[in-house]
Amino acid sequence: MTHKLDTLGAWLLGLLWFLPLAYAVWAAFHPGAYATRFDLTAPLTLHNFVAAWQAAPFGRYFLNTFLLVTMVLAAQFILCTLAAYAFARFTFRGRDLVFMLVLLQLMIMPDVLIVENYRLMSWLGVRDTIFAVGLPYFASAFGIFLLRQTFKTVPRELEEAARVEGASRWQVLTKVYVPLARPIYVAYGLVSVSYHWNNFLWPLIITNSVESRPLTVGLQVFASTDQGIDWSIITAATLLSAAPLLIAFLLFQRQFVQSFMRAGIR
Template identity: 80%
Template sequence: MINAQAANPFGEQSKLLETVAAWTLGLLWVLPLLYAIWTAFHPAEFATRFSLTAPLSLQNFVNAWHAAPFPRYFLNTFLLVTMILAAQIVLSTMAAYAFARYQFRGSNLMFMLVLMQLMVMPDILIVENYNTMNLLSLRDTILAIGLPYFASAFGIFLLRQTFKTVPRELDEAATVEGASALQTLWKVYVPLAKPIYLAFGLVSVSTHWNNFLWPLIVTNSVESRPLTVGLQVFSSTDQGVDWSIITAATLMTSAPLLLAFLLFQRQFVQSFMRAGIR
């Protein structure tokens, strides 16, 4: 019998190259994060030089917290991502269920139009969205930031692919029990798609938590600005750029997303693997 390694002499070299590439990409990603952590926890004079004797300090976080109204920015951002996610889940669930279980005239064409939205960059629509918000007298509000993102083509696609795998026998059983279409959706389809909802929720929250350009354009007051726009305060000071305070503020802003991903990374990866094989 031919040895498997002899039959594939390039197998070990291929695995070695994959390992080297993975470590290289990992280092390229983690080095900026390590630099930010180092700079945030040390005095400003150690921002550009490394020293094992450098004293640890939380003063940069204290200075950053008092330099901008972070409580208001956190509240605005939390309200924004919650509002967008709630709207996306409701609308995407209804649309995905219709595309997955109902055959109506033009359904395939409509679904293709939905998929085409995935190829449109949101920045292209900024002018039209701004004019719409101005027409509705919604400028400088949290609703104006979130309204253009209430519908999600990505969410519709993910949920449709999941709903199509649900056996139709479950629909028939629910109908026999007297359940309406909405009851079937809520009690049968939604529970089976919980992993997909979790993965989509993490993507949606991280996307709109980090969104900068559209909130910057449509808002002009502290009362409605999210964290990403609030961070620009630290890059527009008369004293120049203080990297220690900037990195501290950045870590405070990104910490909730990092913690959420670390807590749910397994479910996140498994959800997309399940969605990809359908």
């Protein structure tokens, strides 16, 4: 009985996720007159995608978003790996207190820090840049916690054997710990890329020009026209922005699921 309820709940959640996507696909591939009504005789068209691409500099928005998620993910991997290794294997005064302060960040919503982050970016003189959009996220408390827990499961004998062979601390980290935590890196990377690809509020506040705006902020162009809202063009633009993530998931869904399963087991 419990299994049947779980299955039913999964189907309901899947349906709630699928319906908005189905509507977006329907409206994007049909003329505007059919965006709000279902008609099997409605003609298919790619005009909405062409109009959406021409209405905004999507090429620049895609480049900005790609640079943003790549920069943030690279910084998070480096900083979180070093911090997690220190918390997992080093013994120093105040280690537990510092780790508790890191965990405290998990309880603070990023939006609470927007004002202070804006002041900091102004003081640094980097407002309206891709760097300013990503800088507040370079260190991730969740990433540190996840990798620290993973590194603690690595047997110390492996590290000791590597040290006996003459490996340095850096070599032990990169040759022993990092390869064993590869599924965790994949799982965390998916979460990070998805979050920063879809993040809207902070990029909207800190950027003012096309040269630094990501896709999510660029989409507001379609909701601020004087000619009213054309849902067909809006859904086409939304699908354009979401297409890379959807395609990546469809191509690598097996690897995605396996990575998250291994992350949960650890």
